[in-house]
Amino acid sequence: xxxxxxxxxxxxxxxxxxxxxxxxxxxxxxxxxxxxxxxxxxxxxxxxxxxxxxxxxxxxxxxxxxxxxxxxxxxxxxxxxxxxxxxxxxxxxxxxxxxxxxxxxxxxxxxxxxxxxxxxxxxxxxxxxxxxxxxxxxxxxxxxxxxxxxxxxxxxxxxxxxxxxxxxxxxxxxxxxxxxxxxxxxxxxxxxxxxxxxxxxxxxxxxxxxxxxxxxxxxxxxxx
Numbered sequence: 001x002x003x004x005x006x007x008x009x010x011x012x013x014x015x016x017x018x019x020x021x022x023x024x025x026x027x028x029x030x031x032x033x034x035x036x037x038x039x040x041x042x043x044x045x046x047x048x049x050x051x052x053x054x055x056x057x058x059x060x061x062x063x064x065x066x067x068x069x070x071x072x073x074x075x076x077x078x079x080x081x082x083x084x085x086x087x088x089x090x091x092x093x094x095x096x097x098x099x100x101x102x103x104x105x106x107x108x109x110x111x112x113x114x115x116x117x118x119x120x121x122x123x124x125x126x127x128x129x130x131x132x133x134x135x136x137x138x139x140x141x142x143x144x145x146x147x148x149x150x151x152x153x154x155x156x157x158x159x160x161x162x163x164x165x166x167x168x169x170x171x172x173x174x175x176x177x178x179x180x181x182x183x184x185x186x187x188x189x190x191x192x193x194x195x196x197x198x199x200x201x202x203x204x205x206x207x208x209x210x211x212x213x214x215x216x217x218x219x220x221x222x223x224x
């Protein structure tokens with residue numbers, strides 16, 4: 001072992017300053033993982049994930065400190081934690097990787113392996129930088145090329161003609177009908193369209209134009 005790298009103690013019953021140092025470092029490393037996940041993410045990470053990463057790092061550090069080298073404590077802790085059921089779905093495999101990173105960092109801090117945590121955070125930041133730039137650029141390029149799509153629900157009289165289609169042609173780039181069914185016990189017709197609005201047209205203008213048609217009973221639109 002090099003002289004500049006002192007031996008690391010992994011004792012279970014560490015003194016109070018050592019315990020405080022490990023928990024503080026676990027908290028800081030958990031925040032470091034959370035910041036890397038938020039800064040390099042191609043989309044805004046939810047606040048719940050940030051809090052989970054920080055708490056996970058601290059809790060795993062505490063669990064590792066309690067277990068130490070005691071196999072009986074390890075099995076007891078596994079049995080106690082087996083009653084917990086996680087039902088929240090993780091949005092992507094990338095978030096799973098950051099959750100595992102928080103677990104490993106917390107475990108290393110709890111075991112006193114500080115260099116493992118610090119070098120692991122540096123590697124994590126480098127790997128995310130290497131992979132995150134292309135993802136962000138691809139997402140930005142996709143958002144610029146893809147036109148927004150909206151859903152239009154139109155209720156008209158059952159025997160009315162399609163006079164509203166002239167307004168759809170005028171105020172939208174393109175549109176297509178998705179479904180058509182009767183409503184109010186056959187008294188009216190409900191039409192569902194998918195359309196792409198004009199660049200200089202908003203939803204309120206389309207609703208106002210369609211409401212001027214006498215045969216139109218109600219109009220509702222929302223982005224898809």
